[in-house]
Amino acid sequence: MASPDLVIIGSGILGLAHALAAARAGMSVEVIESTAAPQGASIRNFGMVWPIGQPAGELRDTALRSREIWLEVADQASLFNDPCGSLHLALHPIEAKLLNEFQSQNPNTTTILSPEETVERFPLVNPDDLQSALFSTTELCVNPREALAQLPNFLNTEYGIRFSFGETVTKIDDNDIKTNLRNLSASKIFVCPGANFKILFPDFFTRHGVQQCQLQMLRIEPPMPETRLQIMIAGGLTLSHYLSFRDCPSFPLVNQHHSDYYPEFMKRGIHVMASQHQSSEVTIGDSHTYGLDLPPFTEEHTDQLILGYLAKMIQSETWQVSSRWLGNYSKHPTEPLLKEQLSDATTICASPGGAGMTLSFGWAERNIADLTQ
Template identity: 30%
Template sequence: MNIVVVGGGIVGTMHAFFAVQRGFRVTHIEREDEARGASVRNFGLVWISGRAPGGDLELALRARHLWEKVAADVPDVGFRPNGSLTVARTSAEVAVLEEVARAPEADRRGVRLLDRREAQRVNPALHGEFSAALHCVQDGAVEPRKAVRAIQTWLRRRETYTWLPGREVVAVSDHAATDDRGETHRGDRVVLTTGAWHRGMLARHTAGVRRVRLQMLETEPYGETLTTSFADGDSLRYYPAFDVPALKGLGAQALIARQHHMQLLVVQRLDGSLTIGDTHAYDEPFDFDLDEQPYAHLLATAEQILGRRLPPVRRRWAGVYSQLRPGASGLYHRTTVAPGVVLVTGPGGRGMTCSPAIAEETLAP
């Protein structure tokens, strides 16, 4: 079977990886020289703790299992099952975590509620302000700036894989995609994984998705090892797993956090640096500036929880990803564009987490 994959981000690269593993011939097309979008501008989290019960959680758990398989073949993706702590600093936040820890799916999700001392035994680097934490042993992390490139390096060693960067697909037809050099690539299946690109020939197929802009940063190496990733109480407002009755008792969010739809996530990279974020903007056109106020809030909150000063910021960036519109059904956007041609996009902030399982569903017989 011949597969044509359009899009060199993590979702497209996972489609190519699993197709090659199944013995298919793959032509992989990317308009840039390499992935430049949300696939390399994210936390690198394989995030189980925040997923909604049901299909959302099951997709993430399947992806978590598949990430281990990917890492066995491609160690340079940097996968590690480091788990996470979602910390609570108020009694209202503790009440939310208590409900989540008692939920029927808690064991499957791998979560339990810890008091402060127990949480510090799990992650001794948390010296600051918090009273309890939800520990999720299923959460993991990969290296977002390396993972896509590492998988593609593995793929390019296979005779059944052809990598065609610097080509933009401008038209599709039955079982075929035509690039801007006038070459037509035919396959038994054509999979469009175009990320946050919703315009041009795809405009009429992307009404069910929207784009989301985020801001993040990375510090210089931190002088202490974080044995887990961690999140703050604002993440309770963002992830569907925390949509429990006690959530109504959280009260008002800080103004700056509310204005920028913020939560704190902190992940330590393999070189010791910290990736910290993030914000969410939903109304286009997006601002082209990086706003310093939310960065200041995120850094201050991280320091309050860690209980020590952060090292200097090494880099700041913005990214844009594709997400289902509120009220849309499904976990991501999948639609047939032409016979034998399917568009797969819109996983939202789950792209890095769920990309292996999304690819598996696309390639299912």
């Protein structure tokens, strides 16, 4: 078999995004993946393509470009996608103030809704503590489990990208790649290992201070199967989480409010978001624990905090938990994305943190353009 122009290690969303961009640029591509099917962060997430969480400028633009590519690919591959937008709920006046500030910075894509308008448009929202809501048009909902399962077939059929599942790359030396099954070579190699960053180039990740971040997630089932959220929803705690809100003058006050009133949430890195794909189940989360070797156990108290806060956001008290899981991603201490060319052949692209579904397609397109120029 002829050597491909590009070998990509990892078939998470970042690996697939680079494979697509490279194939569109005319390169022959092979993707090598350890597991028999994707199992990493890319199938464990909400499926939120979330430009609103990225700071204005290059990262927001990358997210918006990713959204365009998601729409193209989802259309061609017949994948679920819902350009429903997002709703941030202010449950305290200081959160409402910050939402107003954010809206005035982003007047073309966001609108402030009163509590009455919010409940009229989205009847599942709990009106009890609601101060206002920020509606944004730029967010896209995809189904991560479906997308990651089907994209390899689509990329193979449409672009001739080869996939080797169940094969672990154990060593890379210039253009030479060693796996547990064979040796091969490629002109270029991209390493996209997700949270599994101790197999290849562990010293590189140690030098950069990359850690794992572990999240607790749940799916809950409404009693009426036809129940639809109609939009992806975030609560006020999310305003302390995403970098995009830090430019708002009220951010320090909001953050202080959350530290004062929600210390347990802040300690566990909990903010609450909800998305819904084709089925009635709603994916909710999450918490954030950082470290190099994290225990594989979930904490029931964390789940109860998430469920309790969700019930302040939507009328979900009677909904049943249908599944729970942990997800891990790798995180650089300061950089939102980590790219380094280690040799003429090998580039590491990793650690999109909690925004891999949002940033990967746009980032990969730029990385491949850099390679082919």
